[in-house]
Amino acid sequence: MTSATELQQGPVAASAQHVSKKYGSGETEVLALRDVSIDFSAGQFTAIMGPSGSGKSTLMHCLAGLDDVSSGMVRIGDVTLEGLSDKAVTRMRRDRIGFVFQAFNLVPTLTAKENITLPLDIAGRDLDQEWFDTVVGRLGLSDRLTHRPSELSGGQQQRVACARALVGRPDIIFGDEPTGNLDSRSSGEVLSILRAAVDDLGQTVVIVTHDPRAASYADRVVFLADGQLVHELLKPSADDVFAVMRGLGEGEGN
Numbered sequence: 001m002t003s004a005t006e007l008q009q010g011p012v013a014a015s016a017q018h019v020s021k022k023y024g025s026g027e028t029e030v031l032a033l034r035d036v037s038i039d040f041s042a043g044q045f046t047a048i049m050g051p052s053g054s055g056k057s058t059l060m061h062c063l064a065g066l067d068d069v070s071s072g073m074v075r076i077g078d079v080t081l082e083g084l085s086d087k088a089v090t091r092m093r094r095d096r097i098g099f100v101f102q103a104f105n106l107v108p109t110l111t112a113k114e115n116i117t118l119p120l121d122i123a124g125r126d127l128d129q130e131w132f133d134t135v136v137g138r139l140g141l142s143d144r145l146t147h148r149p150s151e152l153s154g155g156q157q158q159r160v161a162c163a164r165a166l167v168g169r170p171d172i173i174f175g176d177e178p179t180g181n182l183d184s185r186s187s188g189e190v191l192s193i194l195r196a197a198v199d200d201l202g203q204t205v206v207i208v209t210h211d212p213r214a215a216s217y218a219d220r221v222v223f224l225a226d227g228q229l230v231h232e233l234l235k236p237s238a239d240d241v242f243a244v245m246r247g248l249g250e251g252e253g254n
């Protein structure tokens with residue numbers, strides 16, 4: 001483990017300030033986030049952990065401009081999302097953010113290669129062929145590029161979704177359990193390429209994970225419980241992470 005002062009603090013890539021998020025109203029009201037304030041430094045790899053229903057996905061969706069906050073403020077770089085038009089938020093997501101969701105969101109009629117380059121094609125940006133080759137090679141997809149999603153295993157589809165988020169070199173990559181459906185080898189490939197995106201390209205990565213081993217790839221691990229930030233570890237080992245999870249009543253592998 002590392003103390004706070006030993007971790008380099010770059011400029012802030014994404015920030016939530018006093019963010020609360022309410023779903024529903026009256027009897028069905030759920031307070032998914034309660035006054036959450038957190039900064040994500042540029043060039044850092046952060047893992048968000050916490051029990052099921054603790055607000056991890058909600059926080060990630062709010063940070064990425066996929067969901068509105070009920071109160072508080074979200075910033076990506078120096079841009080405050082509140083007050084931007086839907087169109088401007090969409091453009092910001094397209095240009096600066098990459099996502100890997102639990103459901104891979106691949107287009108069934110496109111090949112793996114076309115799915116991977118789709119965000120660049122939509123943005124009218126050029127493909128960096130060398131980086132594309134590096135990403136698909138590291139993720140073991142080089143001989144699967146002409147296949148459609150239905151012709152790929154779940155793990156391969158997940159890796160295509162990762163490649164799609166990485167290939168445009170967005171400032172910040174959000175992943176909601178990006179290794180959730182992968183065997184340990186594929187999981188290791190995805191995590192090490194996310195780590196390389198941070199170390200070699202200075203990108204910022206934020207993932208939600210349940211896996212202490214996945215979290216041990218991160219520079220910083222933050223824990224949510226009941227919509228609030230309750231704990232934080234810097235450069236932890238998998239054992240450090242597991243100890244905190246057990247303390248939060250999450251030792252049963254959820």
Ligand SMILES: Nc1ncnc2c1ncn2[C@@H]1O[C@H](COP(=O)(O)OP(=O)(O)O)[C@@H](O)[C@H]1O
Binds near residue numbers: 032
């Ligand atoms: N669209 C929604 N409508 C109503 N409640 C929701 C919605 N999304 C999430 N919630 C609720 O908000 C809380 C936090 O959910 P979520 O962020 O998905 O948790 P996690 O990702 O940590 O499992 C849960 O109680 C969940 O049921």
Ligand SMILES: [Mg+2]
Binds near residue numbers: 056057058
């Ligand atoms: Mg979730």
